[in-house]
Amino acid sequence: MSANPLLMGHPLSSTEHARHALLYMWRIRKFEEAVEDLFGRGMMHGTMHLSIGQEASPTGMCMALTLQDQITSTHRGHGHCIAKGADLTRMIAELLGKKIGYCGGRGGSMHIADVETGNLGANGIVAGGIPIAAGAALAQKMKGNDNVVVSFFGDGATNEGAFHEAMNLAAIWDLPVIFVCENNKYGMSNSTEFSMRIEHISERAASYGFEGVTVDGNDVDEVFQAAADAVEKARAGKGPTLIECLTYRHKGHSKSDKNLYRTKEEIEDWKTKDPIGRFEHKAIEAGALNQDQVDAITEKMRDAVRAAITEASSAPDSDPAELLASVYREAGK
């Protein structure tokens, strides 16, 4: 079962909140470590994009959201999916090509969606989810409720036309959408220094007439604070915000990456800014958690991921006989 995805509030506001933030970051970390292991052992097929090192951004953002709020995600989307409350067994099952997987084995790592927790889908196309998020926000506005939509994407997506068109539509229609750029410094092999002439991606919001902020994306409470402000603004009908979360992926872009475009020193330096270690330290210092509680969370999440793998592994494989009937939805359903 999914852990409680509904705990909203500042990660350092109580022991419960600190526990929740840490638990979710470990949940993502342990899930991805397990995925890397499955892949390395040849048990998982295809490809995967790991977000190890980036866990603070989905966790901090989703602690500002209700279950009814929605997200769109990316190819590097396990963290978003988990932070919004997805079930680990169904996620692993999808990666293993099982019938009980979120997409029945038809989507894999890059395409997990979970309607129940408001995840409108990861996306294999860079920037593909951004206009979709704007459209979902348009629908929320037309339906007259106060749900918001968060669109996660990377630095590379902000050079795509889809990003700019969606930003502009969201601005002119005051849509309740929050654009979250997880700037991990690289679009595959190309650094942001190579691919753009501005220092902060958040500056791009100014050309559409709304606010852009840059935060330390490895600091879960800083991410939460920016999220909470943007969500409040969006719910009040005051339109979109662009939040740039500065972060770093410890692992390569995907399985084929030999890390030729960055130095070992750079990677090691960013590992010292790891969001999980930093938050553990902060939570202990603030008296929100003690070392025993921190250790227990790590162990608990390791066990949860193991249990999910065991359960998913024994599930039946997806069936090619069901493919043709899955292309179109039948009328009336």
Place this chain on the structure above:
Amino acid sequence: MTERIITYAEAIREAIGQAMETDENVFMLGEDIGIYGGAFGVSGDLYQRFGKERILDTPISELGIVGAAVGAALVGMKPIVEIQFSDFTAQAMDQIVNQAAKIHFMLGGELSVPMVLRAPSGSGTGAAAQHSQSLETWFAHVPGLKVVMPSSPYEVKGLLLAALDDPNPVIVLEHKLLYKTSGHVPEEQYRIPIGVSNKVRDGKALTIVASGVMVSRSLEAAETLSGMGIEVEIIDVRSLSPLDMGPINESVKKTGKVMLVQEAPNHVGFMAEVAARIAEGEALYFLTEPVKRLCGMDVPIPYAPQLEKSVVPQLDDIVAAAVEVNRGI
């Protein structure tokens, strides 16, 4: 009672208006569909009737507006996107092909994209190569999309209302030359099922298969041919995806001769698929003449009127080709 005669554009507007009155989740978005009334006058007074929230005028931003329609459809709305010229769908192809078409399948079946995308298609207005294409094969080649080409005012109203009931993305390609044509259209709502080919003329000499504007052009040619003693049977492939070969095969078995007419370029055109399907089944054994394709030339649509007409099958071309097929090799 006299039949009510309205234009193709009015029939579209009526269908949209009735759908919006019936279902509050239906809304329309597109460029200049507000006070301007649409580049081809289709949205007309809908803006005055339904207001700016439901007739949502947009900036020039095809990728953004199709993406917004996909997102809105995922959350339970029923968007009708008007793309000003079908050529401009090229700007929005990621959202159409990689997103709308695949979401239901790829994301596991819980979500779907009940979006209708309408676009004026085809040549004949002197707008040259970037405003005159017939791109139906692009969409028909993508599993997950449905594609219709309504051939008359009656057809467009019924197919559009059926498209709005459909839980899948439907591409409606409206030929520009049809907008001002008139015909009988019932005032009440009715649906023409998507995925059913339609015999529009009986004849024994040969079978003509066509869609969109080529249906009315073939019907006109049929009158001339009739005067020459050649009675052609015409099948309107109003839905390209899914494709119903039933009436086509049945007709070919009866006539033994078939001519496939399309405005789009010949090479890898939609009618190549129809020819292949005929060849794959028992209808092949009934053919007494080779399959004839009468298609657009494999060139971009040129500007000058004599050039533009020369690259697309015209009335005389259909008559001449039919006479030839009827005569046999």
